[in-house]
Amino acid sequence: MTRTVYLDHAATTPMVEVALEAMTAHLRDVGNANSLHASGRRVRRVVEESRETIAQALGCRPSEVVFTSGGTESDNLAVKGLFWSRRAADAQRTRVLATAVEHHAVLDPLVWLEEHERAQLELLPVDRSGRLDLDALRESVARDPGSVALISVMWANNEVGTLQPVDEVVALAAQHGIPVHTDAVQAVGAVPVDFAASGVDALSVSGHKLGGPQGVGALIARRELDLTALLHGGGQERDVRSGTLDAPAVAGLAAAVEWAVKGQPEYAAGLATLRDRLVAGVLREVPDAVLNGVSTSSTGLPSSTGLRGLPGIAHFCFPGCEGDSLLMLLDAQGIECSTGSACSAGVPQPSHVLLAMGRDSDEARSSLRFSLGHTTTEADVDAVAAAIGACVQRARAARA
Amino acid sequence: MRVIAAMSGGVDSAVAAARAKEAGHDVTGIHLALSRNPKSYRTGARGCCTIEDSNDARRAADVIGIPFYVWDLSDRFHTEVVENFMDTYAAGQTPNPCLRCNEKIKFEAVLDRALGLGFDAVATGHYARLEESANGGIELHRAADAGKDQSYVLGVLDERQLRHSLFPLGDTPKQQVREEAARRGLLVADKPDSHDICFVADGDNAGWLREKLSERDPSMPSLAPGRILDESGEQVGEHAGTGLEQGVVHRPPS
Numbered sequence: 001m002t003r004t005v006y007l008d009h010a011a012t013t014p015m016v017e018v019a020l021e022a023m024t025a026h027l028r029d030v031g032n033a034n035s036l037h038a039s040g041r042r043v044r045r046v047v048e049e050s051r052e053t054i055a056q057a058l059g060c061r062p063s064e065v066v067f068t069s070g071g072t073e074s075d076n077l078a079v080k081g082l083f084w085s086r087r088a089a090d091a092q093r094t095r096v097l098a099t100a101v102e103h104h105a106v107l108d109p110l111v112w113l114e115e116h117e118r119a120q121l122e123l124l125p126v127d128r129s130g131r132l133d134l135d136a137l138r139e140s141v142a143r144d145p146g147s148v149a150l151i152s153v154m155w156a157n158n159e160v161g162t163l164q165p166v167d168e169v170v171a172l173a174a175q176h177g178i179p180v181h182t183d184a185v186q187a188v189g190a191v192p193v194d195f196a197a198s199g200v201d202a203l204s205v206s207g208h209k210l211g212g213p214q215g216v217g218a219l220i221a222r223r224e225l226d227l228t229a230l231l232h233g234g235g236q237e238r239d240v241r242s243g244t245l246d247a248p249a250v251a252g253l254a255a256a257v258e259w260a261v262k263g264q265p266e267y268a269a270g271l272a273t274l275r276d277r278l279v280a281g282v283l284r285e286v287p288d289a290v291l292n293g294v295s296t297s298s299t300g301l302p303s304s305t306g307l308r309g310l311p312g313i314a315h316f317c318f319p320g321c322e323g324d325s326l327l328m329l330l331d332a333q334g335i336e337c338s339t340g341s342a343c344s345a346g347v348p349q350p351s352h353v354l355l356a357m358g359r360d361s362d363e364a365r366s367s368l369r370f371s372l373g374h375t376t377t378e379a380d381v382d383a384v385a386a387a388i389g390a391c392v393q394r395a396r397a398a399r400a
Numbered sequence: 401m402r403v404i405a406a407m408s409g410g411v412d413s414a415v416a417a418a419r420a421k422e423a424g425h426d427v428t429g430i431h432l433a434l435s436r437n438p439k440s441y442r443t444g445a446r447g448c449c450t451i452e453d454s455n456d457a458r459r460a461a462d463v464i465g466i467p468f469y470v471w472d473l474s475d476r477f478h479t480e481v482v483e484n485f486m487d488t489y490a491a492g493q494t495p496n497p498c499l500r501c502n503e504k505i506k507f508e509a510v511l512d513r514a515l516g517l518g519f520d521a522v523a524t525g526h527y528a529r530l531e532e533s534a535n536g537g538i539e540l541h542r543a544a545d546a547g548k549d550q551s552y553v554l555g556v557l558d559e560r561q562l563r564h565s566l567f568p569l570g571d572t573p574k575q576q577v578r579e580e581a582a583r584r585g586l587l588v589a590d591k592p593d594s595h596d597i598c599f600v601a602d603g604d605n606a607g608w609l610r611e612k613l614s615e616r617d618p619s620m621p622s623l624a625p626g627r628i629l630d631e632s633g634e635q636v637g638e639h640a641g642t643g644l645e646q647g648v649v650h651r652p653p654s
Contacts, residue, residue, distance in 0.1 A: 325517055328428070328469050349472075398516030 002334035005383045009209075009312060009373025010158055010186060011338055015252070016211035016374060018259050023213055023252030033245050034236060043247045050254030057261040058205070058220060059194035066219045066237045067245055067253075071185040071206030073230075074219040075105040078181040078202040079152055081227035081240060083113055086149040086179070088228070093149040095120045097140055099132045099164065100356035105204075106152050106183055107352070119149070123356075130162035130293055130357050138172060145176035153180065155187035155203075159340050159353045159369055160293030161313030163191065170199040179225065185209050185217075189260025190268055190310050195220050202227075205257070207249065211374060212256030216249035271372050272311035274381050278370060279314050281385025286392050290317040292357070292367065312372040317359065321395035323368045329391040335384060338369045401520040402426045403566060406506055407460060407468075409453030411581045411588045412525030412569060414460035418584055419568035420523040421464055427523070429461035429468040432505065434477040435599065456588050463585050473509055480504035482599055486612055492622065492642075496553065497597055502526075503556040511564055521564045526550045529570035530562060538562045545573040606640060 006014075015023075026046055031039035033047045048062070055062040068074045079096070086093045096110055100123040113119035122140050125133045132153060141148060153169045156162065166182055173180045179201040187193050189210040195203055202221045208214040221227060221240070229235075233242030260267075282289055294309040318326060323339035330337060340351040350364035359367075370384060403425040405417035421427045431454045454470060461468035481501050488495035511522050527543035528551040538559060543549040557565070569577055581589035600608040614623055628637040 324469070324471065325513070328467075329517060331467065332428075394516065394518055396516075398513045400516060 003383075005335045005380045006375065007335065007337045007370040007372060007380060007384065009376070010310075010369065010371035012208045012214060013211055013373040014375055015208075015213060016256055016259050019212045019252040019256040022255035023248045026248040026251050029247065031247075033247055034234065046247050046251050047245055050250045053254040054205075054218060054257050057257045058188070058203075059196045060220050061223060063238070064195070064220050064223055066221055066241050067250055068217050068219055068237075068241060069215055069243075070217040071103075071183070071204055071209070072105040073241075074185075074204035074206070074217050075103065075181075075183055076109045077219050077227065077230050077241065078204060078221070079106055079109045079150065080113065080230060082150040082179055082181060082202065082225075083117065083119060084228035085226040087117075089226070090146075092147050094118060095122060095144070095147045096149055096152070097122050097124060097137065098152040099124050099126055099154065101126050101130050101157050101159075101162075101353045102152060102154055103158050103183055103185070106154070106181075110152070120147075126162075126356050128358050130157050130160045130353065132164050132169070134165060134168055134172075137169065141172060141176060141178070145178065148176065148178045151178055151180045153182055155182045155184040155193065156191065156310050157293065157353060158186045159351055159367075160315040160357070161186075161309035162293045163187075163309060166198060166200065174199065186310060188257065189264055190271070190312060192264060193261075201225050207253040207256060210256050210260040212253040213249045216246060216253045218253070267374065268311040271376070274372050274376055274378065275311055275314050277378065278372070278381035278384055281381060282314070282316060282388050285385055285389035286318060288319055289392075290319070291315070292317060292354070312376075314370045314372070316368055316370075317354075317363050317366045318368060318392050318395070319363075319366060320399060321366050321392055322399055323366055325395035325398050326368050326391055329394055330384075330387060333383075333387050333391075335387055338371070339367060340369060402518060403428070403521050403523050404510065404514040404519050405429045405466070405523045406510060407431050407457035408525070408594075409456035409460075409588065409591075410525065410594060411578060411586065411591050412527075412574075414457070414464070414525070414586050414588050415577050415581050415584070416523050416525040416566075416568045417460070417466065418464045418580075418586070420566060421466055423568070425521075425523075427464075427466045428519070429457065429464070429466050430471050430510070431457040431468070432477075432510065433470050433472045434474055434481075434505070456591070460586050460588060463587075471510070471513070473505055476509050477501070477505055480509075485597075485599075486609070486616070489609055490613060490616070490620065490622070497599075499553045499556060502553050507554075507557050507561045507565065511561060515564065521566050523566035523568060525569055526554060526567050527569055527574070528554050528567045530565065530567060541570075543569070544571045548574045610641065 029043055031043035033044040051062045051065045054065050083096060096113060096119050098106060098110055110121050114121040124136045127133060151169060151173050153164050153166060155164060155166055170180050181202040182200045183204045184193055185204055185206040186209060188205055202219055202225060204219055206217040227240045229240045231242045235242050236245060279291055292315045327337060327339055350361045351367060354364035354367055403420050405420055405427050407413045407417055407429045417427055417429055458468050481497050484500055485495045485497045506524060514522055527545055527548040529541040529543060531539045531541055533539045540551055540554055540562060542551045578589055596603050597605060610623060613620055623641045625640050627635045628639050630636050
């Protein structure tokens with residue numbers, strides 16, 4: 001059996017030891033966090049201490065942490081919940097603004113709102129590195145600020161790793177009292193994220209992208225923010241989210257968030273070093289490969305002065321190749337990566353992110369994402385460099 | 401050999417893949433995404449192009465223990481098969497889309513890609529046999545199960561294509577294939593055979609053709625309903641449009 005080289009951490013990253021311990025410590029606990037007896041109180045305490053840990057790590061108040069089933073639910077709650085409450089308060093607020101490179105967990109609810117709730121969706125353009133065109137946002141808001149229900153701009157892109165100008169978006173929105181949601185699923189632990197300092201109104205977090213368990217996440221939502229619920233029932237989470245909480249998973253999430261935020265500076269520096277080594281290796285073996293997302297210096301390597309992307313993502317186009325072919329050839333050698341964000345039906349579509357960045361359909365289909373994480377070693381990135389040249393040759397032959 | 405097993409999600413291609421692996425080949429399963437919009441194709445057991453079929457193929461690959469991928473050939477399929485189907489009807493002839501799909505998709509697009517990627521052959525669940533001829537050539541023969549024989553949809557393949565093909569089911573009656581699937585723990589063992597054109601979602605071939613052909617040319621004469629007369633000019637019936645009354649394929653795609 002070949003050694004597995006796992007370079008798909010942006011899809012899911014292995015659980016860190018502290019999260020495993022925190023989670024497994026509670027798997028045998030009896031009790032519903034909402035029960036009034038001693039067992040219920042014990043489980044409730046686990047949940048509330050987890051909430052406090054997350055609040056401490058992310059710069060928010062404990063009451064601003066709404067636990068969810070993960071990033072997708074957090075994003076859905078934020079954009080639909082905000083749209084409905086903002087429009088209920090003022091029927092004119094029907095416009096929703098977002099970048100064209102949002103994750104499908106934001107994009108698809110927005111399209112749904114457009115189709116079913118008569119929202120007017122404006123997807124804002126990005127430049128060739130995937131960064132929001134702030135002038136376009138400014139113009140769009142200025143056209144009629146009173147009609148904007150919300151703005152959703154991701155903190156960092158999941159495919160190419162580009163960081164978005166969240167500060168500028170918040171400053172602009174604040175002039176008109178427009179709430180801002182940000183999908184920070186890929187950002188927490190990789191770059192500094194402080195909820196209060198950022199000024200955003202709602203921020204999505206996912207457990208399994210930062211070393212916690214799958215199936216749990218949180219929406220950090222400002223205490224004053226009015227959100228319409230998606231899930232109705234017991235009203236467990238601030239009355240905006242119902243359902244008995246998975247206390248062991250919540251404990252695992254909290255441990256992972258704390259671990260990820262505490263170690264972020266050294267972790268990011270280490271990842272960036274490995275990422276740059278991977279990029280250099282790939283460009284050495286395949287000189288015409290194109291690095292996406294981060295601005296590059298004349299050598300094709302990530303520039304230390306320009307805009308930086310997420311430290312753990314290296315996203316390339318390999319001209320003349322199908323990304324799917326490359327993925328399959330690398331997979332056969334135990335090297336695991338991705339052509340973009342995982343798609344449920346397994347039917348590959350050209351990435352909307354690459355298309356929005358001005359690439360054509362062929363270029364979009366030629367892309368491959370290597371995403372590094374806390375288990376990545378030099379041997380892993382060197383394995384990519386050793387394999388990629390022959391794989392690219394084969395993939396080109398398959399397309400000829 | 402390194403073998404690509406084309407897996408439709410049906411029982412035949414699943415058993416074919418399992419047999420190829422058992423024969424000692426290094427097998428990788430693929431499912432072809434042929435529709436631009438999976439919802440527009442036949443659902444459930446009847447087609448080979450729905451998400452459910454894709455999942456069936458994936459689960460079969462899990463059970464067999466081979467890697468599995470989905471290959472998107474929807475654009476090729478649309479131009480080579482669907483449009484050709486309409487063109488042929490519009491020209492007053494009767495197309496066989498399954499034959500066309502084998503010729504242009506499975507044993508051209510898939511085979512070429514597989515060879516480029518370093519594979520040696522493509523295995524499918526077709527009921528047909530390959531034999532070496534006396535002069536070293538390769539011959540395509542009918543399957544042992546005459547009732548399931550599909551050699552006629554493979555007759556368009558040339559020598560090179562046949563040399564890179566594997567038909568592991570050629571010697572086996574269909575009933576035995578189903579029993580073998582059950583024995584191997586393949587959940588598709590009792591999945592019904594497909595008999596319809598996969599890209600006609602509701603099985604109404606004439607209705608589909610009328611819609612698609614009239615999108616192209618609403619005044620196409622063969623779409624107009626009319627009377628059927630005998631030699632003496634006596635009306636003996638009515639037809640829905642001469643272009644729609646030709647027989648459609650009478651045998652199953654695979």
